[in-house]
Amino acid sequence: MxxxxxxxxxxxxxxxxxxxxxxxxxxxxxxxxxxxxxxxxxxxxxxxxxxxxxxxxxxxxxxxxxxxxxxxxxxxxxxxxxxxxxxxxxxxxxxxxxxxxxxxxxxxxxxxxAKPADVMRGEETQVAGFLAKNKNWDGVICLPGTHTKWVHVSADEVISFRTFMTGEMFALLSGSSVLQHSVGEGWDEAAFEDGLGTTLSRPEAIAAELFGIRASDLLNATPAAAGRARLSGLLLGAELAAARPYWLGQNIAVIGDVGLSEVYAKALKTQGGFATIADCQEMTIAGLTAARNLLG
Amino acid sequence: MxxxxxxxxxxxxxxxxxxxxxxxxxxxxxxxxxxxxxxxxxxxxxxxxxxxxxxxxxxxxxxxxxxxxxxxxxxxxxxxxxxxxxxxxxxxxxxxxxxxxxxxxxxxxxxxxAKPADVMRGEETQVAGFLAKNKNWDGVICLPGTHTKWVHVSADEVISFRTFMTGEMFALLSGSSVLQHSVGEGWDEAAFEDGLGTTLSRPEAIAAELFGIRASDLLNATPAAAGRARLSGLLLGAELAAARPYWLGQNIAVIGDVGLSEVYAKALKTQGGFATIADCQEMTIAGLTAARNLLG
CATH class of the missing domain: 3.30.420.300 (2-keto-3-deoxy-galactonokinase, substrate binding domain)
Structure with missing residues (x-):
């Protein structure tokens, strides 16, 4: 038709x-x-x-x-x-x-x-869509992806934001570094949680813990699914530790792919943060609709 | 001849x-x-x-x-x-x-x-060479490279060690990530020191500061030489923060390429650590000589 x-x-x-x-x-x-x-x-x-x-x-x-x-x-x-x-x-x-x-x-x-220097293109539209659907919402919006954004919103304005290269780091480390041999398909929830907890409590540890994924494979034949989950946990824990000033004690919404959004929400929950998840495409369309309404 | x-x-x-x-x-x-x-x-x-x-x-x-x-x-x-x-x-x-x-x-x-899981191949020979040339030396040996090793040595034994993927991370981020557009030839000492100080004092900041190199280029046309030096500083600062239990208050020796060893030694000096630099190839040959003497 x-x-x-x-x-x-x-x-x-x-x-x-x-x-x-x-x-x-x-x-x-x-x-x-x-x-x-x-x-x-x-x-x-x-x-x-x-x-x-x-x-x-x-x-x-x-x-x-x-x-x-x-x-x-x-x-x-x-x-x-x-x-x-x-x-x-x-x-x-x-x-x-x-x-x-x-x-x-x-x-x-x-x-x-301006300070700290940061930029976004696309996420502002998703934020606008979320605010169009959630009137008078104040808090922090997390938009996970290749370059995850944390956005502080108040009185319908973006107050500040910060970008984390977590997704790109995961892709580079799992696909192109020495860790590629020890990171494969599948998932191991315990390995994820252990990695997450490690860098949430001691974020500086990430520099040393990454190679441990390779060493643990060589010495203990740790499965590649556990390697993948641990890498994800270590990187996300480091991001959440750095983003803590954003999300601690705030309303939190996560806008992204469903699977990734659930990983973020679950990780935040371990830290006492409760996040609602909003559909990425729905927010984009709502934001573009709002943008259209602003056209002359 | x-x-x-x-x-x-x-x-x-x-x-x-x-x-x-x-x-x-x-x-x-x-x-x-x-x-x-x-x-x-x-x-x-x-x-x-x-x-x-x-x-x-x-x-x-x-x-x-x-x-x-x-x-x-x-x-x-x-x-x-x-x-x-x-x-x-x-x-x-x-x-x-x-x-x-x-x-x-x-x-x-x-x-x-065994714990934390870690491995080395090659660096043990350089450590042996260093100890052959420096009798009764106790302290910490740093071997910078693609996978930098920090090695605690006492009474002619390796007590423990830890590997950091700093060199590989630098190569991936400067060559294959979105930062490649903002990281180029040259060096800016002030940008290096600022990056180093940032992650030495707040190692968790690295997750957020990396994308800042790209944003600073986009918004302020920050030169690619400064981007490169800042990336190096941020990564090295995070490593030194994580390796602090190794080097704090210890004798330190750095064995590696001359340029890279000097960067490490200078960075340690800003933290009150004094490192001697040993030639990498000379230590390898001294170590292989010692290994030969152990042959039956």
């Missing part, structure tokens, strides 16, 4: 592109490709988008609202960062010039923080 | 092979290749060695004494670990079977530690 979009929501990250045919706040259809920002030259963004959305376009001009790395300097159009403290959506969406005449494309700006 | 070796010392690591034609404790000639353990199948070790040393062989049988990853399970012959506390050289060198008839090849065993 053919779908005609009233408008189109786009989540355009470093490695993926997802588009949603929308009617008001309702998703009519979705499509995705691996044409992430990192694989595209300037001239390739337009065709990559049109391939996905062409079938959803009606007779008039359709608005497209996008968030994520598509708005970086190396993206399609640079959407200059807003500066915290700030509402997650600044209202200054950047319009892409010279697009196919059937669409107007707007890119949501990211947020920057 | 042709050289005939009385015996041959070999330092055979993961990525390199170095051979030395010896007379007693004196180096007559040296040769090297990139035929490290990681690039060789079992049957290729013999030819890789003979290519380097063939010209040094006399009429009789020449002893070859090797240390390093060549003795790992995936190496030429497995030389089972000694267990600490132990003299750095256990005397149980493993003879390689089925070599060229003109040589007898012995591989020095590494050391293992």
């Amino acid at each position: 053919a779908v005609t979009a009233e408008w189109i929501a786009v989540d355009w990250g470093t490695s993926n592109l997802r588009a949603f045919a929308m009617h008001g706040e309702t998703v009519l259809a979705e499509a995705q490709s691996d044409k992430g920002m990192s694989q595209l030259e300037k001239a390739e963004f337009g065709p990559a988008l049109m391939t996905l959305i062409d079938g959803w376009l009606g007779a008039g001009v359709t608005d497209v609202v996008a968030c994520g790395m598509v708005g970086a300097r190396q993206g399609w159009v640079e959407a200059p960062y807003g500066t915290v403290p700030s509402a997650p959506l600044t209202g200054n969406a950047a319009q892409v010039p010279g697009t196919d005449a059937r669409v107007r494309v707007f890119v949501v700006p990211g947020l920057k923080q | 042709a050289v005939t070796a009385e015996w041959i010392a070999v330092d055979w690591g993961t990525s390199n092979l170095r051979a030395f034609a010896m007379h007693g404790e004196t180096v007559l000639a040296e040769a090297q290749s990139d035929k490290g353990m990681s690039q060789l199948e079992k049957a290729e070790f013999g030819p890789a060695l003979m290519t380097l040393i063939d010209g040094w062989l006399g009429a009789g049988v020449t002893d070859v004494v090797a240390c390093g990853m060549v003795g790992a399970r995936q190496g030429w012959v497995e030389a089972p670990y000694g267990t600490v506390p132990s003299a750095p050289l256990t005397g149980n060198a493993a003879q390689v079977p089925g070599t060229d008839a003109r040589v007898r090849v012995f591989v020095v065993p590494g050391l293992k530690q």
Whole structure:
């Protein structure tokens, strides 16, 4: 059945592109490709988008609202960062010039923080979506992923935030370091909890504990599933220890992939932190809907 | 001028092979290749060695004494670990079977530690060399590299040791992570010292500070030389914080590449630790000489 979009929501990250045919706040259809920002030259963004959305376009001009790395300097159009403290959506969406005449494309700006220096692109839209669905919510939002963000929110503004490279470190260490031989498929909950507890109580230990995963395999034939869970626990424990000023005694929401969000929520629970989990894609769409409502 | 070796010392690591034609404790000639353990199948070790040393062989049988990853399970012959506390050289060198008839090849065993699980191969020989040249020396020996070792030595024995993946983390983060765009050639001493001080005083901060290198580049166009020095400082500070129980109030010796050893020594000096630097190759040869003297 053919779908005609009233408008189109786009989540355009470093490695993926997802588009949603929308009617008001309702998703009519979705499509995705691996044409992430990192694989595209300037001239390739337009065709990559049109391939996905062409079938959803009606007779008039359709608005497209996008968030994520598509708005970086190396993206399609640079959407200059807003500066915290700030509402997650600044209202200054950047319009892409010279697009196919059937669409107007707007890119949501990211947020920057002067000190300590930090940036986000995409997460501000998820935060906006969460706040649109949770009125008057104050607390801390954790957005786990390749670069996990911890975001302090108060009175509908982002007050401050901090980025942790935990996801990327896990990928590098498990895939490209000497630990690759000792980290494999599967999961060992006890090994995860032991790793988590180790670095939560002594975060400096991580520098020494990482090689222990390899040594434990060599000396004790520790299974690769335990190695993987322990690596995950050590890295997450170090992150939670460093992020403690963010989450201690706060309302906490986690927005991310379901599996990863549950790992964070469970880890926080061991420290007396109770986190609600919100669906990542739902928050992105709610945020893009809010961004669309801010368009002139 | 042709050289005939009385015996041959070999330092055979993961990525390199170095051979030395010896007379007693004196180096007559040296040769090297990139035929490290990681690039060789079992049957290729013999030819890789003979290519380097063939010209040094006399009429009789020449002893070859090797240390390093060549003795790992995936190496030429497995030389089972000694267990600490132990003299750095256990005397149980493993003879390689089925070599060229003109040589007898012995591989020095590494050391293992049951708890916390840890292993070394190659560094035990450098420690033995250092102790051979520094009688009755008690203290801590730091061997910086891809996997830096901190080794507690007392009464000519290795009491305990700990491995830090600092060098490998630096390589992965500077070469393969999002930080690669913000870390380049050159050095900025102030950025190094600031990074070092940050994680020495708050080691848990490393999880958050790493992405700050990227953000600082994006927001402030921080030069890539400063990014590189800061990354180095942050990683080394975290290592020194974790290794503090090893070096605090101890005699310290650093055995490694000259440049890297000086970075460690300078960093320790900021914490009131005074380290002497010993030449890496000289210690390896002294250690292999001691290992030869233990042969039956």
